[in-house]
Amino acid sequence: MWQTSGATRVSEIPELGGVPGQPAVGRAHLLRVLDEVDYGMLIIDAQGAILHANHLARHELASGRMLVSYGNTLLGSNAEFTAQMQVAMEAAFRGQRRLALLNKGERELAMTFTPLSHPLETDQPSVLVMLSRQSTCDNLAVRMFARTIGLSPSEEAVLMGLCRGLEIPEIAAEHGVAPSTIRSQIKTLREKAGSPSIRRLLQRINSLPPVVPALRIVMPMPHNASESIHP
Template identity: 70%
Template structure:
């Protein structure tokens, strides 16, 4: 795949003596692509026909390490319960037959959705593989929200109110959490809207939800290499 891309970049012509340089560029391109995957605010897993995890990006490794709903055992994707594991295996089998599947799993207050997408076509010669996309991170976990607050020069209390709104808390809930009167929270929200140029709370949250996703840098306690076959989970 990378060689084909290099040929396209070179206008479809071979450059004599450029095989070594092309290989180096290909390796660098792959490294950059893996880093790009780590900055996507969806967990991403690539699984081969034997059920082995070929690659897990940053958020997927975080979710696997958490082990509350999904985990890795013997480099295979499993659920935290026999029922979840069975659902995952059935979804993967369907994906290898060319079907797309969506699973929604819940444990307590934790909910995780998994979308299984075949990456190969039955008539193509490449090795079959499946892309598993995990739920998008919570808006409150998007580092861009904190950056948005800094850009607007929000005070710490105003930023805290903004985070409360992002979590879906009511004005009464935010006031109770901060130990202040509801009128104080309403005043802070009014200032928030003015600084953001939003005529309503709905428009304010719309602006927040449309921010580019920025993945927090420190989600994994111990570093894990990109090669999923080499990492282990706590």
Template identity: 50%
Template structure:
């Protein structure tokens, strides 16, 4: 209790931290900041039309696997019933209510959070934020940063990526064309270099990494590039 009281006393005595208001920041800086986050973010207006989407969201909308935008910018899903749920969730968010949806289509699925941008007591909102589920841990650029920080070899990084994607040792061995004993040796090396007690703790550390923009951004795939360049927003 004494320690807690000491910390609180220090907080009271500290000078307030001066920070810039969002309105004072240049719009291009804010947009770049959103592009560096490993979550798809879509801002829609009260009518459900896309006002802005960050890099990951633009890719998802361009592919149209689970979310898409019509010629007029109207947000929609791959299935009519789910579009109705999304529209209802957006209307609820305009009144300050949050909701979590699960979009599915074929083998694809994605949780989607619908977030109001004002508090319910502040009055009706004019915009709603749609937050897509985070990319797979193996697609997070922070994993590459983690690998460099711990001096992992390319093979060890590949094994770690596979573990984070939920693959077992035998599956990784088949994928890499090596014996299971080789993969187990690589896992031991991963544990030694990172100080993890086991595979579970190792994967948990990767899952806890900051959501840094994924390697998708640097992918030179012409299909992805054309899909992104042809997408328009309102």
């Protein structure tokens, strides 16, 4: 699929030095750190083979919605997506950074392709592929924040509705209560959070550090070859 041979495997990445006199940071620690990043991340070699995928990237591959792994090769879930990715990937192997936008109905997956080496360098080329950040509502830190400031379950549900961009009447209809009840709950949760407005509250929510689910997908789910091979 891509045009160069060989690539440095994750297992070949050297230990990284830290503070003098302290032990080096090992590969296992670095890979665990990547699993906690709030973006799907993949390292791809010149043939399109996946050298490493962090937790959120494995989750995206397992869903098969926009991306698939076929024979350990990164592909789009349809021929159009694969073609977009190939153009961006080939540019990245020429030392250029690229953005690809995959659209399927109301869902969009943004992907950046970043070269991890210069095309004139002697080391084997590889590319970092980063996927869109998960939505704010998927960040477990939001629920942790709600419990830290003592929100009730109903107030937490209202907060999640605000994070999803719902208006007060929409939240009220979703929970089968009057809009005045939702306004009262918003007033209470703003007071508990110490935020003077909904806008300031949501800004605070958006600034929370990411917390991804502890449950890990060990390997991408296999996909039927007929779904992954494109003419």
